[in-house]
Amino acid sequence: MLDIPPAVINYILNYLIEARSLAYLLVKKDGSLLAWGGKLAEYGITNLRQGGGVGEQVFFLEGLLPLDDIPLFLPLIKTEYGICTDVHMFPSSEGDWVLLLDSTWDENQLLPIQQSINDFSLLQEKLTRIQNH
Template sequence: MLELPTPVIAYLIALLLENRSLAYLLVQKDGALSAWGGKLAAYGVGNLQKGRNIGQQIFFLEGLLPLDDVSLFLPRLKTEEGICADVHIFPSEEGDWVLLLDATVDEMQLSLIQQHANELSLSQEKISRVLNQ
């Protein structure tokens, strides 16, 4: 495993907490929510109930849990409220962890790239039409 100096780890954690609105859920293998924390409100998640099935509380997790022994990454997933999040789901002895990280900046950058690609394509079509006339 990569060994990092403590100041580097502290910086990365602070950066993550400051810029990515970290939130987490711990779900038992039977689907019951057992713990949660972080900035869940930033994703429109609230009124969680311990012991209640997670799929009934957070719609996009329905059918994804329980995990076997493989982690799952869902990039730029839109929540019910339209908030863009990177969702990391990984198994542990305690249950399955669900991490939410804000992906709004990534989504905006991808949107800009797509917009530029579309504009380039339109420009090429116009040039082709002019040259063919």
């Protein structure tokens, strides 16, 4: 394992908690919610019930759990509340962990690039139609 100084680890943890609005859920293999914490309210996730089905409480997780012992990363997922988040899921002996990290900044950086690509594709199609006529 890497020898990382405690000051660096503290900085990374504080950055994830504050700047990326770290939130987490722990879900049993039967799909019931075991524990949660962090900044869930920033993702519009409130009023969770321990023991209740996670898919019924956090709709964008419906059908994604349980994991088959393989971590899963879903970048730039738009929640039902319109918040863009990176979703990291990984299995453990306690159950499946779901980590949420705000990716609004990433989305804002990628959106103009994606729009330019879409505009270029439309222009290319238009030129191809003109050439074929």
